[in-house]
Amino acid sequence: MLHKLMIAGLAAALMSCGEEPQSEAADLVILGGTIYTGLDAAPRVEAVAVTGNRIVFVGTATEAGKRIGPGTDLIDLEGAFLYPGFTDAHAHLLGLGLRELTLNLEGIASIAELAAVVKAAVEAAEPSEIIYGRGWIETHWPQSRFPNRYDLDAASPKNPVILRRADGHALVANSAALTAAGVDRETETPFGGEILKNVDGVPTGMLIDGAMGLVSRLISQPDEAEKRRAYIVAGEVYAAYGWTNIHNMSVDPNDVPIIEALSDDGGLGIRVYNSVDGNNLESVKALLDGGARRSAAGRIVTRAIKLYMDGALGSRGAALLEPYADAETLGLLRAKEEETVPLMIEALRHGIQVNVHAIGDRGNRLLLDWYETAFSAVPAAERAVAEPRWRDEHTQHLHPDDLGRFKALGVIPSMQPSHAIGDLHFAPDRLGPERLSGAYAWRALIDSGVIIAGGSDAPVERGDPRIEFYAAITRQDLKGFSGPGWHPEQAVSRAEALKMFTQWPAFASFAENDLGTIEVGKLADFSAFSLDFMSVDPTEILSAETVLTVVDGRIIFRRRPSKDE
Secondary structure, eight states, X not given: OHHHHHHHHHHHHHHSSSSOOSSOOOSEEEESSEEEOSOSSSOEESEEEEETTEEEEEEOHHHHHXXXXXXXXXXXXXXXXXXXXXXXEEEOHHHHHHHHHXXXXXXXXXXXXXXXXXXXXXXXXXXXXXXXEEEEOXXXXXXXXXXXXXXXXXXXXXXXXXXXXXXXXXXXXXXXXXXXXXXXXXXXXXXXXXXXXXXXXXXXXXXXXXXXXXXXXXXXXXXXXXXXXXXXXXXXXXXXXXXXEEEEEEEOGGGHHHHHHHHHHTSOOSEEEEEEETTOHHHHHHHHHHOOEEOTTSOEEEEEEEEESBOOTTTTOSOOSSOOTTSSOOOOBOOOHHHHHHHHHHHHHHTOEEEEXXXXXXXXXXXXXXXXXXXXXXXXXXXXXXXXXXXXXXXXXXOGGGTTHHHHHTOEEEEOHHHHHHHTTTHHHHHOGGGGGGBSOHHHHHHXXXXXXXXXXXXXSOOOHHHHHHHHHHOOOTTSOXXXXXXXXXXXXXXXXXXXXXXXXXXXXXXXXXXXXXOTTSBOOEEEESSOTTTSOHHHHTTOOEEEEEETTEXXXXXXXXXXX
C-alpha cells in the first residue's frame, strides 16, 4: 500500500505543481519496478512512456512523471521486473490452440495411464468417433518403449484411436484406426517415413514422420470456426505466459487471412511472424510471386517458408551421419535436393526467408550444403535481400566440422533450450557419448560469432518462457538434473538468454529496428514478471508470475491482484 501511495503522490505532484508539464502527456507510463532495456549502455531504468504504439521516453521515474496527464494510463509495477517483449522464435500457434481444445496427453507417466485416458475418452465418445490426442512421450515411462496398437486395443476395440507423440514426428494408432486406413503388412512406406513392424512383419501402430499421413487423413481437419477458436485460445495462453510475439511455423497459407483478421479485430493480441508450410508448393509459389505481406494493423507479418530436412531424435527420424547408438538406422530425410535447392534459389530472388527444420548432424550438414549451393547460384547483387537471414530450425546435433559454417554462410540457428533439458534423458542413448559434444551447442555457436533465435517448439514443449530461460542458463531439467557428459559448458549467460528471446528473434525476423529492446522510437512491446530473471536463483525463475504483457502499447494480459493485495 505504501508503494502505491508513493506512486500516486508522484503523479499528483507532477500534475498539480503549478507549472505545465515539460513534455507532452503520454498514453501509457510504466514505473515502480526495475526495467531492463536490453541495451548495454543503459541496461536498467526506472520508467518508460508510450504514445500510440511507440516508446517515447525511457529513463527516470521523475522525468517520466512529467509525461503523465489526465488521460495517461499509469501502471505501477509494484516492484516487478519489465523486459523487452519476449518472443518465442519457433512455435506452432494452431497446434497450441488445438492442444488446449483436444485430448491433451502431456504428463502421461506410463502406457497403462495412456490406455486409461483413452478408455475414459471412449466412454464419453460416440460409438464410431475417432479419439485423437497429442503430447505423450515415452522417455520417462517404466516400460521404456513406444506404445503400440495392442496397448490401445483393450481400451478402444472399436473406436479408431490416433495419438501423436509430443514432438509431432510420430504417432501411435490402434487396430481400428489402422484397419480404417487400410494399413497392413503390405502397405508401402511413404517417402520420408517409417512404418514400425514387429518380428512377424505386422505394423505395430507406430508411424514415423511421412508415414503418419496414412492414418492422419482419418481425422477431420478443423473448419474455419474451429481454427479461429484455436488461434484465439492460443493467443490468450501465450499472452498469459508473457510472450508478446511468436514466430509461427508450418502455417497453412489459407490460415494467414484468418490470423490477420483476428489480429486486426482484436481477437488475437500477440504479434505473429508466419512461416508458411513449404510442403504446399502452390502456396509457396504464391508467396514467392506476391512477396511478403503484412496485416492492416501491422502485427501479423508473413514473409517466410518452412521446410523439413529430417525427423526428430526421440522417434529416431533425425538424419545422422553414423547409425544411431541404440538402433540400426541412420534416420530419415524428408527433402530432396533436386526439388529443394531450386525452390531456395527462387526464394533468394523474391526476398523470401527460408526456415528449415534440421535436427540430426546429417540433416544439418546437408541443409548447410544446400544453402551454400543456393547462395552461390544467386550472388548478393541478384537477390531481393542481399543478406537473407535464412534459418536452421532446431540445429540440435552438429558435427564439430560444421560449427563454423553458420557464421561463414550467414545462417541463423533457431534453437529451443527446453529440448535439451528434455532430451538429456534419452539423447545419450540415441547418440552415444562421443557425439554429445555437438548436441545443443549454444555456447559454441555463440562463440563462433552467430546469434541464436530462442524458442520453445510448442506444443512439442510447454511453451513457457520461464522454462526456456531457465533451460538456457542451467542446461538442467526442472528437477535440477543434468546427466554425465551433458556438457554444462554449453549453457549461456543470463544476458545472452535475454537476447535469445528479445533482440535476436527480432533480428531473425528483420524487425530489429522496431523490436527487441526498450528504447525511444521502438514499438511498445513489454513482458513483466514478478521475479528478476537476471539475478534470482535459477530455480526461482520457474515460479515467477507473469505480471504484464503489452503489445503495441496495448495491455493484452495483466495479473489480477490476490485478495490480500
